Amino acid sequence: MPLTTVQEGRVYDWSHAVGRNAARGPGFNYVQSMCLGKNGFLYATNRGNENNFGMHVNKVQLGRGPGEEEHIADFFEYGEGDGKCTWPFGIAVDDNYDVYVSDDWTNTISVFDSAGNFLRKWGKPGSGDGELNRPAGLAVEKNGNIIVVDSGNNRLQVFKPDGTFVGKCGGTGSGDGQFNQPWGITLDKDGNIYVADWKNHRVQKLSPEGKFLMKFGQYGKVEEPEGSYAVTMFGPYVAAQSETAGYPKPGTLNHPTDVAVDPDGDIYVTDWGNHRVCVFDSEGRPICNLIGDAQVLSKWGQQTVDANPDMAKARRRVKSLEPQYRFCFPTAVEFDPATDSVIVADSQRNRLQIYKKVRDYSDFQANL
Amino acid sequence: MAHQDDIALMAHLMRRAGFGAGRDELEERVKKGYEATVEELLHPETQPEVDAYTLLRYQPASLLPGGQPPMGNVNWMYYLVNTQRPLEEKMALFWHHVFATGNSKVDNYDQLLEQINLFREKGMGNYRELLLDVAKNPTMIFWLDNQQNHGTAVNENWGRELLELFSLGAGNYTEKDVRECSRAFTGWTFETKIPRAPYGRFPWKFEYRPEDHDDGEKEFLGHKGRFNGEDIIDIVVQQPACGKFICRHLYNFFVADEPQVPAWPIEPPQDQKAIDTLVGAFRDAKFDMKPVLRTLFNSDFFKNARFKHMKSPAEVVVGTLRLVGGHELPKPGIGELSMQPTYMGQDLLNPPSVEGWHTGKEWINSGSLMARINFVAEKVGDTSLPGVQAIIGRLKQRGSLSPEQLVDGCLDQIGPVEVGADTKQELTSQAKEWGQISWDNGNAQIADQRVAQMLQLIAATREYQFG
Numbered sequence: 001m002p003l004t005t006v007q008e009g010r011v012y013d014w015s016h017a018v019g020r021n022a023a024r025g026p027g028f029n030y031v032q033s034m035c036l037g038k039n040g041f042l043y044a045t046n047r048g049n050e051n052n053f054g055m056h057v058n059k060v061q062l063g064r065g066p067g068e069e070e071h072i073a074d075f076f077e078y079g080e081g082d083g084k085c086t087w088p089f090g091i092a093v094d095d096n097y098d099v100y101v102s103d104d105w106t107n108t109i110s111v112f113d114s115a116g117n118f119l120r121k122w123g124k125p126g127s128g129d130g131e132l133n134r135p136a137g138l139a140v141e142k143n144g145n146i147i148v149v150d151s152g153n154n155r156l157q158v159f160k161p162d163g164t165f166v167g168k169c170g171g172t173g174s175g176d177g178q179f180n181q182p183w184g185i186t187l188d189k190d191g192n193i194y195v196a197d198w199k200n201h202r203v204q205k206l207s208p209e210g211k212f213l214m215k216f217g218q219y220g221k222v223e224e225p226e227g228s229y230a231v232t233m234f235g236p237y238v239a240a241q242s243e244t245a246g247y248p249k250p251g252t253l254n255h256p257t258d259v260a261v262d263p264d265g266d267i268y269v270t271d272w273g274n275h276r277v278c279v280f281d282s283e284g285r286p287i288c289n290l291i292g293d294a295q296v297l298s299k300w301g302q303q304t305v306d307a308n309p310d311m312a313k314a315r316r317r318v319k320s321l322e323p324q325y326r327f328c329f330p331t332a333v334e335f336d337p338a339t340d341s342v343i344v345a346d347s348q349r350n351r352l353q354i355y356k357k358v359r360d361y362s363d364f365q366a367n368l
Numbered sequence: 369m370a371h372q373d374d375i376a377l378m379a380h381l382m383r384r385a386g387f388g389a390g391r392d393e394l395e396e397r398v399k400k401g402y403e404a405t406v407e408e409l410l411h412p413e414t415q416p417e418v419d420a421y422t423l424l425r426y427q428p429a430s431l432l433p434g435g436q437p438p439m440g441n442v443n444w445m446y447y448l449v450n451t452q453r454p455l456e457e458k459m460a461l462f463w464h465h466v467f468a469t470g471n472s473k474v475d476n477y478d479q480l481l482e483q484i485n486l487f488r489e490k491g492m493g494n495y496r497e498l499l500l501d502v503a504k505n506p507t508m509i510f511w512l513d514n515q516q517n518h519g520t521a522v523n524e525n526w527g528r529e530l531l532e533l534f535s536l537g538a539g540n541y542t543e544k545d546v547r548e549c550s551r552a553f554t555g556w557t558f559e560t561k562i563p564r565a566p567y568g569r570f571p572w573k574f575e576y577r578p579e580d581h582d583d584g585e586k587e588f589l590g591h592k593g594r595f596n597g598e599d600i601i602d603i604v605v606q607q608p609a610c611g612k613f614i615c616r617h618l619y620n621f622f623v624a625d626e627p628q629v630p631a632w633p634i635e636p637p638q639d640q641k642a643i644d645t646l647v648g649a650f651r652d653a654k655f656d657m658k659p660v661l662r663t664l665f666n667s668d669f670f671k672n673a674r675f676k677h678m679k680s681p682a683e684v685v686v687g688t689l690r691l692v693g694g695h696e697l698p699k700p701g702i703g704e705l706s707m708q709p710t711y712m713g714q715d716l717l718n719p720p721s722v723e724g725w726h727t728g729k730e731w732i733n734s735g736s737l738m739a740r741i742n743f744v745a746e747k748v749g750d751t752s753l754p755g756v757q758a759i760i761g762r763l764k765q766r767g768s769l770s771p772e773q774l775v776d777g778c779l780d781q782i783g784p785v786e787v788g789a790d791t792k793q794e795l796t797s798q799a800k801e802w803g804q805i806s807w808d809n810g811n812a813q814i815a816d817q818r819v820a821q822m823l824q825l826i827a828a829t830r831e832y833q834f835g
Contacts, residue, residue, distance in 0.1 A: 020566035027566075030428040049429030050703025051436045086700050087426070105700055183425075198425075229573060232431055232478075233485055234420065255421050273421060301566035308565055317560040323570055324562050329424065329431070347428060349567040 001243065001322065003295065004358075007288035010266065010279065011361040012342065014293035016066035019351030020300040023054030026071040027300055028352075031345040033137055033184055033258065034332045037093040037114065040064070041072065042334075042352075044345065045088040045101060053078040055085050057101055059116065062354075064339055067299045075116030076101055083110065083118030090138035090149060090184070094161065100146055102135035109135065109148060109163065122163025127153050130165035137185035137258070139193070141208070147185060149195065154179040156195070156210065169210030174200050177212035184258030184270070184332060194259040196269065201253045203269055203284075216284030220252020221274060231323045232348070236275035236291070238322050243291070248274055250286035260342070262335040262357065268342055270330040277333055277344055292327035292346060294353055301351065327353065374398045376784050378405065380674045383835045384622050385409050385665060386454025388687040390755055391762065391781060406665045410492065410658050412453030418446070427698045432569040433477040440477025440717050441706035442698065444484060448686045449695055455661070459491030460484050461682055462621050464717075466614075467502050467534060468724040469511040471717050478569045479507040480717045495614060495655040496605045499535065503597055506558040506572030512722070515557040517550060519582040524550040529722050531604070539633040540609035541589065548586040553597040555581030605655050608647075615646035615660070622664055624676035625728030642669040675786060675834040678728050681712035683835055684740050691782070692747045693755035712739045732833065744827035748782065749820045760819050768806035771799035778822040787831045795825055 003014040020027040029052065034044040040062050048054030057076040063069055076085045086105035093099050097114035108123035109132075123132045133152030140146055145166055146159045155170035171178050180199035187193055191208035201219040206212055224230050228239040228246055237246030248254070254273030261267050265282030277290040297305065305311050315321070328348035335342055335357075342355040378397050382389040386409070389397070397405045408414060423446045424431055430446070433439035451457045464487060471477055483505055490498050502508050503526075509515055512526035527550030531541045541549075555577045562570035586595045591603050604610055616637055620626040623642065627635045637643045645667065646660055653659035664670055679687070685708045689695045695705065709716055713736045719725050750756060759781040763769060769777060775795045779785045787795070799822065805815045826832055 021564075021568045032428075047428055049427070049433075049439050050442065050700075051429075051439060231570065233482060234424075234431070255425075297566065304566035311563045311565045314560060314563040318562050319559055321562060324567060329428065348432060351567060 001293065001295070001325065003293050005288055005290060005355075006361075007279075010287060011358040012279075012288070012290060012355045013358050013361075014295075015341065015354045015356050016296065017294045017298035017301065017346075017351045017353050018060070018062065018069045019298055019346075019349075020304050021350040022300075023048060023052035024056065024058075024074050024077075028058065028345075028350040029054040029056075030350065031331055031347050032089050033091050034334060034343070034345050034352075035091045035093055035138075036334050036336055036343075037099070038097060040336075040338070041114075042343070043091050043093065043099055044332075045076075045091050047087065048078065055088055057085075057088060057091065057099070057112075057116070059114075062336075062343075066296075069299060073116045075112060075118075076110060082121065083112070085110070089136050092138035092140045092146065094140045094144055094146075096144075098161070100138050100140070102132075102138055102148060104134040104136060104151065107132040107135060109138070109146070109159070111161070120162070122159070129168065130157065130159070130163075132157070136183050137196070139185045139187050141187065142191060147187075147193065149182050149185050151179075151181050151183065151198075154182065156182075156185070156193070156206075167210070169206065176215065177204070177206070177210075179204075183256070186259045186261060188261040188265070189263065194261060194267065196256040196258050198255050198257060198272075201255065203253075203256060203259055203267070203280075205284075214284055216280060217251065217253035217256060217269065217278075219254065220248040221254045222246060222248045229320075229323060231275075231326060231328060234273070236323075236326045236328060238320075238326065244289075247276055247289065247291060250278070250289060251280075253278065257330070258332040258345075260333045260335040262342075263337050266357075268333045268335060270333045270344065272329050272331060275327045275329060277327070277330060277342070290327075290342070290344070290355060292325055292330075292344075292353055293355075294325045294346075294349075294351070295321075298351055324349075371398075372780075372784070374402075376674070376786075377402065377671060379784055380671070381405065381409075381665060382454070383679075383683070383687065384458075384670075384677070386458055387448065387683060387690050388835075390691060390693075390758060392758070403666060406662060409455040409665070410662060412456040412492070415452040417453075418450050423698050427702065430698075431478070433481075434564065434569055435471065435475035435477065437471075437477075437710075437718075438703035438706050440471065440481055441710070442702050443477075443481055444716055445686075445702065445706035446698055447488075448682070449689050456488055456491065459657075460487040461680075462617075463487040463491050463498070465621065465719070465724040465727075466617055467508065468719040468722050469507050470715075470719050470721075474507055474511055476507070476569060477717060479510075479572060482571060483507045484717070492657050492661065495650075495657055496601060498657075499530075499601050499605065500598060502534070503530070503553065503556065503601065504574040506574055509556065509558055509574070510572070514553060517554050517556070519551075519554045519580050522547065522550050522554065522582070526550065526553055530600075533629065533722060533724075535604045535613060536607055536609040537613040537632055538630070540607065540613075545588055548588040548595075549600050551582045551584070551586055552588070552595045552600045555579070556597055611647040611650040612643060615643050615650055618646060618660065618664060619643055620727060622661075622677075623670050624673045625678055628726050628728075628730065629723055639669055642667065645669075675831065677835055678731050679833060679835040680725070680727065680731060681709035681714035681736070681740070682716060684712060684744065684833075685709050687835070688744050688747050691755045692750065692753040693758075694753045708739075708743055712736045712743070737833075740833065741828045744832075745824040748823040748827055751816045751820050756820060756823070759823065760816050763819055764807050764815070768804055768808070770804055771796055771802065774799045774802075774805060774818065774822055778819060778826055782823055782826055782832075785826060785829075785832055787826075787829060791829050791831060795822065795829075798822075798825060 030047040158166040202217040239245035332345035430443040517523040
């Protein structure tokens with residue numbers, strides 16, 4: 001189980017995990033999406049559930065390495081009225097540090113300041129211009145406009161920060177530029193748009209004007225390999241034969257949820273249903289896959305275990321902790337150029353897994 | 369247009385082998401034919417699977433729900449409401465009644481859901497294979513303490529229930545058989561699972577520990593040998609009592625209410641001939657469930673058993689939700705919706721004991737009856753729901769309705785439901801207070817309401833509690 005992935009001139013080194021299962025406070029609760037703000041802050045939308053009603057946004061200071069994470073604030077919690085949510089989904093931060101969050105049940109976009117104070121909201125249900133149907137991912141353009149993945153209407157809509165409708169593109173279908181319940185979105189340094197076309201099992205790249213440029217990915221999944229350990233009924237499968245036997249071939253996707261692009265143009269896709277992050281080059285050619293390597297507990301996770309001796313005792317009796325290392329339905333991915341980090345929201349495990357893209361890697365002596 | 373008797377028979381089949389069907393579906397199925405519909409139900413693989421990914425997009429916590437309700441219930445309710453393979457889901461409900469395991473002890477809804485999935489996948493397969501899978505199922509092992517059943521210290525919990533409640537029934541084995549059976553299952557356990565903190569739930573995995581197995585000679589139901597658990601299952605399924613026990617369960621679940629299981633050793637089946645027919649099919653098919661179910665659904669005793677079965681709370685809730693529509697997507701509030709059977713006395717994934725639920729008239733008490741009526745009345749009274757609109761639309765085509773026509777039309781569209789003369793008179797007398805209803809001249813809203821109110825009244829009748 002190597003912690004370093006080396007493939008085609010790229011090196012990804014597993015760094016650390018952040019998080020634990022928590023409805024509020026330090027931890028996460030079924031992250032649907034996330035975004036990086038300024039100064040190393042990360043914002044995540046948490047779906048919660050109908051027992052803990054832990055729907056909220058949390059703001060976390062990631063720091064530069066293991067153990068530096070700090071929980072800063074929770075806001076946009078479950079409830080009715082301004083500043084409250086039902087189903088928080090997409091999230092983005094603009095240059096003024098304002099935070100935009102979509103709610104895919106109330107069909108609204110709420111705006112908060114960086115401390116989580118409610119500023120304004122817009123949106124109403126429908127399919128007309130400016131109307132929303134299950135809004136998902138959000139992105140902020142260089143000019144400050146907000147792109148909303150209007151998932152139920154299978155289109156993108158652009159709004160000014162005050163909610164004024166600017167434009168739209170897309171439509172229902174599987175053709176170029178069409179969508180089927182899209183989820184996440186990101187922009188590259190040139191403003192090109194990448195959309196995780198969830199039920200079409202692909203990623204589409206559009207120009208800043210919304211013109212179709214490229215698509216990549218095709219549907220693929222694996223059946224449970226013989227003798228493997230199914231972490232859930234839908235995988236991941238920890239296969240006895242080899243580390244990769246539980247995953248489909250490169251380039252295939254199963255309900256992709258999010259995209260990130262690094263400064264080199266490499267593209268990261270959370271392949272949700274296949275429990276991995278697929279790395280593609282700028283032309284959409286598959287490079288390698290990250291499957292989750294959390295061999296060390298997160299800081300908050302370790303605190304939980306330390307406070308529960310029975311958990312610690314049980315962990316020492318487990319034959320293999322490998323199922324815990326793996327991603328389980330990862331929903332969101334970000335690339336942080338400041339730290340060369342690939343940050344993955346490992347949704348069912350309520351944590352982030354962070355990899356470093358190592359640029360000056362030199363191989364070790366083979367005869368060690 | 370389909371003959372009314374054909375519609376009524378098809379409605380009966382779909383209520384029992386599924387969770388009911390709307391009128392459009394019933395008419396389509398009548399066109400297809402009764403036996404062809406039975407075959408479709410018996411071959412779920414010909415219909416699409418439930419789209420679990422949509423559930424997990426909107427309610428991700430329903431995948432590994434842990435030990436607190438309602439997210440486990442949400443998961444199963446989503447399948448029950450959306451399945452296009454109704455008999456597959458009904459068989460999962462059936463087997464979870466027979467092989468009852470509960471969250472009250474297991475404290476892992478995710479493990480219970482895994483077991484439901486086993487019933488979903490193998491519930492119409494071979495009973496022997498299913499029994500073997502259940503014996504290896506970690507949820508069952510924990511539920512009946514078989515991880516504490518050691519070669520040097522026998523725990524009889526699993527061994528006893530295997531014989532008493534899962535295969536033969538009380539009176540068909542001795543205490544010595546229980547002991548010997550339990551010895552044969554020593555060493556059948558599970559690996560230590562990764563604990564729930566800090567990252568949520570992980571599954572158990574079956575483990576056989578030969579060093580903990582009692583490999584000595586055993587004497588079980590007249591057979592001698594160094595039996596292991598699988599040998600015990602092979603002996604059990606060959607017992608005449610096994611077929612009788614499983615087939616009586618099938619009769620009680622699908623045909624007509626029988627006394628509760630503990631009474632079976634002293635109360636004979638109400639239709640011994642029907643049980644014998646099913647047992648014959650069970651034996652001839654070498655314990656394959658599909659031929660038994662085919663025999664059951666195509667039999668006269670099944671076709672003649674309309675409204676001889678008290679609807680279970682799951683049948684009330686799921687049947688209503690599928691009838692009225694609009695609950696296919698996992699909306700906010702699905703947690704509360706998923707707990708409705710619990711409020712009526714059937715906590716899905718958490719039966720009261722290893723014996724399962726007490727069925728038939730025991731579903732009804734003053735509290736559960738009110739819960740049933742209020743739930744159904746609220747749903748069928750909501751004229752914004754597509755299934756209610758469809759009923760209204762069909763009645764509207766008739767132009768205007770006399771009080772008698774309103775009663776008959778609503779009874780027909782919500783079932784068809786058959787009611788006694790007294791009930792019919794009560795319903796008609798209420799309808800007469802409303803007079804002739806019509807959708808003309810701005811009366812549409814009132815007419816819609818009258819239909820919905822009549823549906824609510826029907827839902828409150830004694831007869832509506834039977835399926």
